[in-house]
Amino acid sequence: MRKSILGAALAGTVAIAGLLAPGAQATEVVGNVDVGHFKITGGGGAGNDVVLGISDSRTVTVQLEASDNSGITVADFTLFHGSTLAKADAVLKSTETAPSCTVSGTSSVCTKHFTINPRRDLHNSLAGIWKVAIDVHAKDGDYVKTEGYTSFFMKRFSKLTANAAPEPVKKGSALTVTGKLSRANWDTHDYRGYAGQRGYLEFRTPGTGYYESLGYTPSSTTGTLGAKVTASSDRYWRYEFRPTMTTPGVKSTGDFVDVR
Secondary structure (H helix, E strand, O other): OOOEEEOOOOOOEOOOHHHOOOOOOOEEEEOOOEEEEEEEEOOEOOEOOEEEOOOOOEEEEEEEEEEOOOOEEEEEEEEEEOOOOOOOOEEEOOOOOOOEEEEEOOEEEEEEEEEEOHHHHOOHHHOEEEEEEEEEEEOOOOEEEEEEEEEEEEEEOEEEEEEEEOOOEOOOOEEEEEEEEEEEEOOOOEEEEOOOOEEEEEEEOOOOOOOEEEEEEEOOOOOEEEEEEEOOOOEEEEEEEOOOOOOOOEEOOOEEEOEO
């Protein structure tokens, strides 16, 4: 796997602390430094998820909060992909040489910015879990260093379509709902079908504001979806794909079918 130092990067939202195996990363703790909230904003996904397509770069803001009874001198962090920082196959490089910290009493919120260009900086094997190493120091010499503080997901942007036919359809006749699930390919810089995934078929009755699920159908090797139902009344039809560790969830636009 090639080593990649991203000239500025990140994007997303959700801290997933429990995904790192306990003891997998070295940890040093001296004193009583309290490390608090880790937050990514501007990533285009849920929580701290970083979601990127195939061409548009994205700049995001990353913050780490820490406190100590003597005050914090710096709360720095490194975002990387790999088993350990020493063996990382990608490290996000900030636009700043050091974090900018805002002090409030004995607490500090330290901020860095990252910009990533998926066409230049990413490849498919980098989708999934990324880890956060921290290096926090207090004024009295207390500190915390660990490579396993938390983690987040770097995800490949997804698309989903749905088409119900025939339109209109006779009541009691068969209605076929087709669609396609695709996602960003960071190796080829285009969108490719996402195979072997569950596409949940859903319908909404006109006048209501919610969809009901009829179950799922698997996507083909090219990402296509297909299901047959019996037309009983006017309805909107769509597919939903639920998120994985590498791909965000997505819902297609509802396709209205007039039943006569």
